[in-house]
Amino acid sequence: MDSNQNQWGSKAWHLLSLLRAQSPLIQCITNFVSMDIVANTLLSAGASPAMLHAVEELPDFTPRAAALYVNVGTLSPSWLPAMTTAAQICNTLHTPWVLDPVAASASAFRFEACRELLRLKPTVVRGNASEIIALSLASAEPNASASKGVDSVHDSMDAVEAAKLLAQTSGAVVAVSGATDIVTDGNRVVGAHNGVAMMQKVTATGCSVTALIAAFVAVDKSHALDAAVSALAVFGVAGELGMKMAKGPASLRMHLIDALYGLDEAALNSHVNITSLC
Numbered sequence: 001m002d003s004n005q006n007q008w009g010s011k012a013w014h015l016l017s018l019l020r021a022q023s024p025l026i027q028c029i030t031n032f033v034s035m036d037i038v039a040n041t042l043l044s045a046g047a048s049p050a051m052l053h054a055v056e057e058l059p060d061f062t063p064r065a066a067a068l069y070v071n072v073g074t075l076s077p078s079w080l081p082a083m084t085t086a087a088q089i090c091n092t093l094h095t096p097w098v099l100d101p102v103a104a105s106a107s108a109f110r111f112e113a114c115r116e117l118l119r120l121k122p123t124v125v126r127g128n129a130s131e132i133i134a135l136s137l138a139s140a141e142p143n144a145s146a147s148k149g150v151d152s153v154h155d156s157m158d159a160v161e162a163a164k165l166l167a168q169t170s171g172a173v174v175a176v177s178g179a180t181d182i183v184t185d186g187n188r189v190v191g192a193h194n195g196v197a198m199m200q201k202v203t204a205t206g207c208s209v210t211a212l213i214a215a216f217v218a219v220d221k222s223h224a225l226d227a228a229v230s231a232l233a234v235f236g237v238a239g240e241l242g243m244k245m246a247k248g249p250a251s252l253r254m255h256l257i258d259a260l261y262g263l264d265e266a267a268l269n270s271h272v273n274i275t276s277l278c
């Protein structure tokens with residue numbers, strides 16, 4: 001193993017250890033499908049999740065969160081003001097917040113909501129390749145043929161230039177999940193090669209890894225790219241370890257969460273596979 005791998009392994013372990021020690025409160029405004037697995041992912045990693053989305057509660061609650069996670073998966077008009085208000089509170093308090101633009105191009109309403117949220121300066125945006133490609137285009141209209149609902153029709157490597165462009169125009173660190181997870185700040189591009197294909201067969205694994213990115217950013221606000229890469233690698237390693245015990249998607253879900261909870265330094269160091277892509 002080369003020294004870069006050792007450095008990434010040490011960094012990812014350091015951040016996971018901080019997360020376990022600090023147990024940061026992560027406010028999640030996320031879709032109905034994902035609520036259970038997102039909360040269990042955050043708990044097993046050491047964070048403290050809370051699913052709150054009533055606008056009336058935000059002035060009291062959002063300032064207490066160490067990070068905010070916003071996910072538009074089951075967006076409705078009544079939820080959007082909660083998302084934008086919570087993001088604005090975070091910006092005022094310099095609290096990091098992370099956006100998951102699920103199915104960004106599914107409809108004009110959702111596409112415009114994602115663009116409005118992007119204007120509120122998320123710290124990190126994590127999507128699959130189709131979502132990131134859709135959002136990076138200059139067009140004011142979504143291209144419906146460029147995606148299939150919540151699932152990607154592109155490989156993550158197809159989205160490298162789109163991710164760089166989106167990072168440059170939004171100011172966010174942009175992460176694209178897939179066989180290779182890609183993370184860029186518009187300049188550096190890093191690839192995390194962990195995970196197993198079966199993770200795509202468990203609903204809301206993408207939502208879960210975005211929430212995990214929020215937890216990692218909560219414990220290292222000033223290094224969002226490193227935190228995002230580490231979270232993606234940790235989740236991918238948990239998937240690899242979980243897959244050794246799993247018989248299919250349902251048992252992978254259970255074993256991935258168990259593997260994340262039990263992940264130790266030796267296993268993380270020996271599995272982390274992160275490279276610089278430019």
Ligand SMILES: Nc1ncnc2c1ncn2[C@@H]1O[C@H](COP(=O)(O)OP(=O)(O)O)[C@@H](O)[C@H]1O
Nearest residue numbers: 128177178179181195196197199200205206209
């Ligand atoms: N072909 C693959 N090989 C390994 N890991 C994968 C593969 N596809 C997706 N993953 C992993 O599954 C998780 C969810 O990613 P993805 O399916 O791209 O997100 P989404 O659910 O938002 O479409 C990520 O942790 C990603 O690294």
Ligand SMILES: Cc1ncsc1CCOP(=O)(O)O
Nearest residue numbers: 031033073150204205206207
């Ligand atoms: C199936 C589905 N429908 C609306 S949100 C959602 C979950 C999407 O989760 P992910 O983006 O992690 O696959």
Ligand SMILES: [Mg+2]
Nearest residue numbers: 102128206207
């Ligand atoms: Mg998704």
